[in-house]
Amino acid sequence: MKVIGITGGVGCGKTTVLEEIKKHCQCRVILADQVGNEVKQPGTDCYKKLVAVLGEDVLGSDGTIDKNRMAEKIFADKTLLEQINAIIHPAVNGYIHQAIAKEREENTLELLFIEAALLIECGYETLVDELWYIFALDQVRMQRLQENRQYSLQKIQQIMNGQLTEEEFRTHCRVTIDNSHEFEKTKEQIIAQLDRVLER
Numbered sequence: 447m448k449v450i451g452i453t454g455g456v457g458c459g460k461t462t463v464l465e466e467i468k469k470h471c472q473c474r475v476i477l478a479d480q481v482g483n484e485v486k487q488p489g490t491d492c493y494k495k496l497v498a499v500l501g502e503d504v505l506g507s508d509g510t511i512d513k514n515r516m517a518e519k520i521f522a523d524k525t526l527l528e529q530i531n532a533i534i535h536p537a538v539n540g541y542i543h544q545a546i547a548k549e550r551e552e553n554t555l556e557l558l559f560i561e562a563a564l565l566i567e568c569g570y571e572t573l574v575d576e577l578w579y580i581f582a583l584d585q586v587r588m589q590r591l592q593e594n595r596q597y598s599l600q601k602i603q604q605i606m607n608g609q610l611t612e613e614e615f616r617t618h619c620r621v622t623i624d625n626s627h628e629f630e631k632t633k634e635q636i637i638a639q640l641d642r643v644l645e646r
Contacts, residue, residue, distance in 0.1 A: 448643055449546055449558045449573060453565040454580035455609045457587030457602070459625040459632075460561055463580050466633055470640050471556045476545055478538055478562030478570070485537040486511050492537035499529050535568050542573055556644055566610060566618045578639070579619035581612065583626045 454460050464475050485492040488509050496511060497504065500519055506512040520527045542560060549558050562570055571577055582590075584606070591597040597605075616622055621639055625632045640646070 447550055447553065447555050447558055448575045449560065450643070451565045451570055451574035451577040452559055452561040452580060453563065453577060453619065454582075454615065455587060455612075456563065456605045457591040458580045458582040459590070460563075460580050462629070463623060463625060463632065463636060464559060464561060466629075466636050467557075467559065467640065470637060471644060472554070473557040473559055474545075474549060474555055475559045475561060476542060478542070478560065478565070478568075481538045481541050482534055485534065485541055490537070492533055495533045496530065499526070499533065539568075539570070539573070542570070546573065557640075563609065566615070571618060576621065576643075577619040578621040578623060579615045581615070581622050581624050581626070586626045 452460055452464060467473065468475065486496060487493060493511065496516075500511075500516060504511055504515045504519060506515075516530075520530060546558060549555050560570060560574060562568065565571060565577070587606075588599065588602050591602050592599070623632060623635045623639065
């Protein structure tokens with residue numbers, strides 16, 4: 447089983463590409479964002495550490511960490527962001543390590559995909575056999591984000607400015623899949639890469 451990291455800027459179509467990948471091989475997809483939510487659930491070490499740093503007023507009525515309250519606190523105090531990241535990132539990393547070990551042991555998959563926008567920045571590239579960069583032209587990404595998520599141009603620009611440049615993504619990734627045009631072209635690239643990795 448090979449482990450492949452999927453990354454790319456906001457609006458590039460990572461989710462769509464992964465949905466297509468699932469149709470063509472025996473694989474599992476781990477979304478780092480979902481893992482991030484899972485490791486923050488009540489009872490986990492990560493949850494206890496976060497509450498200790500943020501305070502109990504960050505909790506909702508059901509005892510879970512309220513995302514908006516947490517965001518407000520981090521926004522008001524930039525040093526908090528580093529502390530929070532230092533708690534969450536190792537927890538996510540540990541979860542992914544365990545998932546990889548479990549899947550290798552069970553040995554039923556051809557491929558395991560890990561998707562994260564910050565895959566490179568958070569050091570996940572050490573966990574994978576190779577990295578795939580999902581690329582799309584800026585104007586295509588902006589249009590998608592306006593239409594699909596109703597983001598304002600200002601918000602889109604802000605997010606894009608905070609992410610790696612195309613050059614940085616390409617430098618770190620072995621494979622680039624161009625998802626700027628009609629999806630048939632993207633599909634051809636996906637199948638070609640799967641054939642290469644699986645030596646079909």
